[in-house]
Amino acid sequence: MRFKIVIVGGGTGGITVAAQLLRRWRALSGEIAIIEPSEKHYYQPLWTLVGAGITPLSVTVREEERVIPPGAVWIRDAVELFLPGENRIVLKSGESIAYDWLVVAAGIQLDWDKIDGIREALESGTVGSNYAFDTVEKTWNALKRFEGGMALFTAPNTPVKCGGAPQKIMYLAEDSMRRKGVRAKATVRFVSGGTMIFSVPKFAATLNRIVRERNIETHFRHNLVALDPVKQEAIFENLESGDRVRMPYDFLHVVPPQSAPDFIKESPLADAAGWVDVDMHTLQHKRYPNVFGIGDNTNLPTARTGAAIRKQAPVLVHNLLAAIRGEPLSARYNGYASCPLVTGYGRLMLAEFVYGDVPSETFPFDQAKERFSMYVLKKELLPIIYWDGMLKGVM
Ligand code: FAD
The missing domain is CATH 3.50.50.60 (FAD/NAD(P)-binding domain)
Incomplete structure (x- = not known):
């Protein structure tokens, strides 16, 4: 052929x-x-x-x-x-x-097998991942069951699709804990193999304020390498010292390494x-x-x-x-990319930028602020633009 x-x-x-x-x-x-x-x-x-x-x-x-x-x-x-x-x-x-x-x-490619024990852990009822069709519903099922304790959200040190997605689910989960009345009994922790919350300084400033105000712990340079679903422990490699660090969890959202x-x-x-x-x-x-x-x-x-x-x-x-x-x-x-950072139910900061991490905003207002209108854009409008515009070759 x-x-x-x-x-x-x-x-x-x-x-x-x-x-x-x-x-x-x-x-x-x-x-x-x-x-x-x-x-x-x-x-x-x-x-x-x-x-x-x-x-x-x-x-x-x-x-x-x-x-x-x-x-x-x-x-x-x-x-x-x-x-x-x-x-x-x-x-x-x-x-x-x-x-x-x-x-x-x-x-x-999602490199699940670089995390020992991940397959069993994903069947345990306390672990989910938004990164695949067959694991994304596990995230919500585990969140619904969560009544307090340690909630861990990981991000690998490899490139990933949608760099903001590992933390979007954390802000949503944290918000859902408040709505359910269990936030006071929970520790929310972001454990990332990266070095910072977001690469574009203008939008990183907002995210750093959010994690501070909402009492979310951040640990950088820690890569998830294994899970022990029986003990409910996540094992990270400290990328600076090479040491293994164990963290217990009651809820875990995993983002697999990618290549x-x-x-x-x-x-x-x-x-x-x-x-x-x-x-x-x-x-x-x-x-x-x-x-x-x-x-x-x-x-x-x-x-x-x-x-x-x-x-x-x-x-x-x-x-x-x-x-x-x-x-x-x-x-x-010109390197344009956008990351709609959902920061809660009904709130979103639309980060848009070009090569060199330079902000490049579409709307005539400060996009580093969380807004309801941008949440509606992501939830209602962008899917229509995708199915009926992009995939039809008209946008
Ligand atoms: P894909 O759309 O993944 O398509 C690749 C295709 O190649 C697949 O259909 C696959 O089956 C096929 N393929 C694989 N191997 C072979 C082979 N050997 N031979 C032939 N075909 C093959 N993007 C945004 O813009 N905004 C967001 O808010 C956003 N949020 C996200 C949240 C999550 C949780 C995830 C997972 C992604 C998100 N993304 C977001 C990223 C976005 O979905 C991807 O960047 C985009 O789909 C990439 O398109 P692609 O064509 O490169 O790859």
């Missing part, structure tokens, strides 16, 4: 790019293949609200076939091998597909850290000019979010079409 354009991954980036390409150039109909093994497509940003019992899980998932744009060919398989020197990929089924142009949008998907890490498309090695402004691969990358699997030095992809996609599409026509790549991505 051969296609003019092959897109690896039918998630946020892959579908948005396919839909925009087909809108801009109808003649590509039948010439674009999307390789995607999953029968389902997820709107992951709402998992934060699912974990807090606000939104039902069912609204975050649709059949993949419903989001494949008309004119694109869906190949239900996984890519195993990139052969960019031969303009070919090999699928799990063994089939080989040739392409003129390749777009890599396979997302980020580039293995099949990308092992391919010629990867940089030294395993990510698809693209130019930070044009999104073209640095060594293979007929390859482009988008989203969480790239080494773009910005936050891995769907909001970033909303700004990356038109740049990629413009530059890919220019490359096909032999024209210079004139569109440039």
Whole structure:
């Protein structure tokens, strides 16, 4: 089989790019293949609200076939091998597909097995994670049962998708404890492998005030490495001393370590850290000019979010079409990303920024303040923009 354009991954980036390409150039109909093994497509940003019992899980998932744009060919398989020197990929089924142009949008990999005991712990009723479809409801089930004691929220020292998500659930959980009347009996603790609460100073100032005012403990440079679900203990590595530190818990929200998907890490498309090695402004691969990358699997030095992809996609599409026509790549991505930091039931601070952690705000007010209007934007408006705008290639 051969296609003019092959897109690896039918998630946020892959579908948005396919839909925009087909809108801009109808003649590509039948010439674009999307390789995607999953029968389902997820709107992951709402998992934060699912974990807090606000939104039902069912609204975050649709059949993949419903989001494949008309004119694109869906190949239900996984890519195993990139052969960019031969303009070919090999699928799990063994089939080989040739392409003129390749777009890599396979997302980020959740490395659950780097935490010993995680599988058992996730079945224990006190542990959840908003990071996967099949673990997010466990967060709310465990929170509902929580009547006081130690509530731990972890973040790994690896890159993650949506850097704010590990703490969004903590603010929601803390708020839910107040509403339930158990906050006075609880310790709320954020244990992160990172070095600070948030990388953009303007928004970090608000978050640091919130943790102080709401009496949330923060521990940095501590990476979760193991769980003992019988004793209800989490074992962290102190990244400075190398010591193991044990913390008991009565509720635990885990964010798994994350990395580039293995099949990308092992391919010629990867940089030294395993990510698809693209130019930070044009999104073209640095060594293979007929390859482009988008989203969480790239080494773009910005936050891995769907909001970033909303700004990356038109740049990629413009530059890919220019490359096909032999024209210079004139569109440039400025690193825009956004992180809607939910800070409680009905409160949100919308952090928006570009390369260099420079704030870049959309609204004519100070976005470093928590607002109800921004919460409504995340809960009600952004899902519509996603399903009916981004995935249809119109935003
Ligand atoms: P994905 O959408 O994950 O898609 C990757 C696709 O590649 C998947 O469908 C996968 O099945 C497929 N794939 C994997 N391996 C292969 C293979 N071998 N061959 C072919 N296909 C393959 N973003 C925001 O903008 N705002 C938020 O508030 C926000 N909150 C979040 C909260 C949580 C809890 C989580 C988990 C994420 C959140 N995000 C948020 C991040 C956002 O969902 C991701 O950044 C975005 O979905 C990434 O898109 P992507 O296309 O790179 O990857």
